[in-house]
Structure formats: C-alpha cells, structure tokens
Amino acid sequence: MNHIESSKKEQFRFSLDISNDLHPITFCYSISQDSPEQHVLHINQFYEIYIYIQGDTDYIVGDSCFSLQYGDIIIINPYEVHKAVIKSNKLYERFYFLVPTNSFSCFSFNPLDKLMSDTFKKEHLISLPECDREKAFGLLYQMLEVLKNNNKESGLLLAYGLFLQFISMICMNSFKAATNHIGILPRIISDILKYIDTNLTQIDSVEQIAAHFNVSLPYLSTTFKNAIGTSTSKYIQTRRIAYAKILLDKGMSVTDACYESGFNDCAYFIKIFKRYTGMTPLQYRKTSDTALNLRNSN
Numbered sequence: 001m002n003h004i005e006s007s008k009k010e011q012f013r014f015s016l017d018i019s020n021d022l023h024p025i026t027f028c029y030s031i032s033q034d035s036p037e038q039h040v041l042h043i044n045q046f047y048e049i050y051i052y053i054q055g056d057t058d059y060i061v062g063d064s065c066f067s068l069q070y071g072d073i074i075i076i077n078p079y080e081v082h083k084a085v086i087k088s089n090k091l092y093e094r095f096y097f098l099v100p101t102n103s104f105s106c107f108s109f110n111p112l113d114k115l116m117s118d119t120f121k122k123e124h125l126i127s128l129p130e131c132d133r134e135k136a137f138g139l140l141y142q143m144l145e146v147l148k149n150n151n152k153e154s155g156l157l158l159a160y161g162l163f164l165q166f167i168s169m170i171c172m173n174s175f176k177a178a179t180n181h182i183g184i185l186p187r188i189i190s191d192i193l194k195y196i197d198t199n200l201t202q203i204d205s206v207e208q209i210a211a212h213f214n215v216s217l218p219y220l221s222t223t224f225k226n227a228i229g230t231s232t233s234k235y236i237q238t239r240r241i242a243y244a245k246i247l248l249d250k251g252m253s254v255t256d257a258c259y260e261s262g263f264n265d266c267a268y269f270i271k272i273f274k275r276y277t278g279m280t281p282l283q284y285r286k287t288s289d290t291a292l293n294l295r296n297s298n
Contacts, residue, residue, distance in 0.1 A: 009033065009091075014147040016160050022105065025163065026098040029144050034092050039084040041230045043242040043276070047099040047112065048076040049170070051140065055092035058085040059125075060228060063193035065185050066125050071133040073126050073170060079242040085229045095140050097163070111167050132169055139166045188213060189227045192220070200239055201262035206232045236262075241276045244269070245284065254281040 009032050017024035023046075031053075041060070050059070052068040059066045059074055061082045066074065076082050078101060086092060104110045128136055143162045146155050185193075192209060203209065209232065210220045224232045244261035248254070255266055258281075263269040273281045 012144065012148065014151055014159070016156060016163060018156055018160055019106075022102060023100040025100070025103055025160075027143060027147065027159070027163070028096050028098070029094075029140075031091055031093040033089055034086050035089075036086045036229055039086055039229070041081050041083045041228075041235060041238045043079055043081050043238060043245070044076070044098065045078050045245065046101060047078060047097075048074075048082075049097040049099060050074040050076060051095040051136075053093035053095070053137075054090070055094075056086070056088040056090045057092055058087065059083070060085060061124050063190075063197045064124055065190075065227075071128065071137070073128070075124055075126070079246050081235070081238045081242055083229060095144075111164065111171055126170065128169065136166055136169050139169075185227050186223060188215065188220075189224060192224065192232075196236055196239065200236070200243065201260065203236060203262070206236075237272060238276065241273055244273065244281065245277070248281060248285045254285065257281060 011028075011030045011032065013026065013028045015024040015026055050073065052059075052072045052074070053070060055068070057068050059068055059082070061074060061076055062080050065085075066072070084092070099112065104112060127133075139162050143159045143166075146159050146162070149155070150158075192213065195209065195212065196203065206220065207217055210217045213220070221232060224235070228235060230238075240261045240263065244257045244263075247257040247260055252260065254270075258266045258269040261269075263272070270280055273279075273284070277284055279287070
C-alpha cells in the first residue's frame with residue numbers, strides 16, 4: 001500500500017515535549033531510497049516502536065531477523081542492537097517512536113507495561129488485525145499532519161493524545177505475534193548469533209568463532225556480512241558496548257564495565273565507546289546518574 005508517490009522523499013522528526021521534567025518522546029516519519037551502507041547496527045537507551053510501511057527490507061533485532069511486511073510493528077527494547085537490512089533500491093517508508101523508559105512515570109499506571117513484560121520481550125514483532133492496523137495508520141498520518149502544521153502547544157497536545165491512542169491499540173488490544181515473518185537466515189548465521197549472545201564476554205576473536213563452527217574465516221566473514229549487513233567483529237563490538245552501557249547505568253565503574261563487557265584494554269574500550277556513543281564512558285555514566293536522580297525525584 002503506497003501512501004505517497006514513489007518519486008517523493010521526505011523525513012520529519014518531532015519531539016512531543018510536553019513536560020519540564022521528562023525527556024520527550026520522539027516521533028519520526030521517513031520515506032527514502034537508501035543504500036545498505038546507510039543503515040548501521042546501533043543501540044538506543046529507550047524503547048523504539050517501529051512501524052513498517054513499504055520497501056524491500058529485513059530487520060535485525062538482537063539475534064532475530066524479520067522479513068518485513070506492510071503494517072509490521074517491531075518493539076525494540078533499550079540496549080538491543082538493531083538495524084534495517086536494505087535488500088534493493090525500492091523506496092523505504094516507515095514511522096517510529098523513540099520512547100524514554102520513564103515517559104509515564106507521572107501516570108498512575110504505565111501503558112507500556114505490556115511491552116516491558118518479560119513475556120512480550122521475546123516476541124519483538126507484532127501484527128494488528130487488519131481493521132486495527134488501518135486505524136493505527138490513520139492515527140500515525142494524522143499525527144504527522146498535525147505536527148507538520150502546528151508543533152506548538154495545541155498541536156503537541158493533540159499529537160500526544162493520538163500517540164496514546166496508538167499505544168492503546170498495540171498494548172491493550174488483542175494482537176498476534178507475527179511468527180510467519182521470521183526472516184530466513186543461513187542456519188550457520190542463526191547459530192553464530194546465538195553463540196555470540198551466549199558467549200559475548202568470552203569471545204577472544206572472530207577466528208575463535210570460525211574454529212568453533214569448523215568453517216574458514218573468509219567464509220564466516222563473507223556469509224555473516226552478506227546476511228547481517230555488518231562485519232562479525234563490528235557486531236560483537238556493538239553488542240559489548242550495549243552491555244557496557246547497562247553496567248554503567250547500574251553504577252559500575254568504568255574499569256569494571258570495561259572488563260565485564262569483554263574488553264581487555266581500558267584505553268581501547270574508551271575509544272570504541274566514544275565512537276559509538278559520542279561520549280566517554282565516564283561522561284555517559286554522569287549523564288546516566290543525572291537521569292536516574294531525575295527518575296527517582298518523580
């Protein structure tokens with residue numbers, strides 16, 4: 001279903017900034033003709049609610065791969081590595097929300113509780129019934145038009161109300177896990193992703209993985225890059241940085257987070273951490289401590 005002429009490319013990003021104390025929810029819409037290199041493996045500190053419209057795209061979340069279909073919704077939890085895998089030059093259209101974990105701390109209940117539950121975390125991808133899916137898209141396009149035309153107080157309030165309606169549809173109403181959309185990865189790549197997940201902090205090198213699966217290093221590197229869209233070493237590195245952020249958020253020292261997340265050299269860890277996050281681990285920890293104090297004060 002194409003909502004926009006195929007020749008059109010747009011990108012909009014809005015902050016639903018309605019509180020002085022909480023980080024705002026970010027609402028994004030994008031339609032573009034991207035190359036695979038434009039989409040890199042990355043991590044967030046917040047929940048991402050991703051809604052796929054059109055393209056020729058798979059999506060990697062942790063050690064799972066999904067073959068996307070119109071209307072698929074992916075829930076990405078904080079610190080999970082993820083990326084879009086662009087398979088052709090078709091237009092790629094999607095919505096997504098970036099939702100800080102404390103977005104509803106002033107509510108009497110958290111509408112994201114269902115998404116945060118241990119049971120749901122295992123699903124990642126959901127599919128609304130067709131009637132609800134079209135209502136959901138109606139809300140999203142209405143939000144987009146409201147914010148494009150009025151991103152001041154009245155527009156922000158209306159957009160926030162539409163966001164809550166959208167959240168209620170995916171959290172409170174019945175839905176089914178879209179298990180038939182599981183992407184087809186080479187069996188060895190699926191096994192390698194699970195192996196990395198289980199042994200993240202103990203892996204010494206990509207050569208160790210190749211030896212474990214009794215394949216050559218060139219074969220492993222080529223097959224992994226073709227399937228995931230990034231190198232094996234960069235995938236491991238991104239996963240370790242994600243884990244290091246969790247440890248720092250829990251109050252662990254920079255040195256301990258370095259070694260606990262699988263790095264063997266603190267100077268190298270600091271360099272890589274800054275490359276991924278734009279700040280040193282110590283700067284990140286100070287930011288994390290400030291956010292924690294803010295959450296505790298609400």
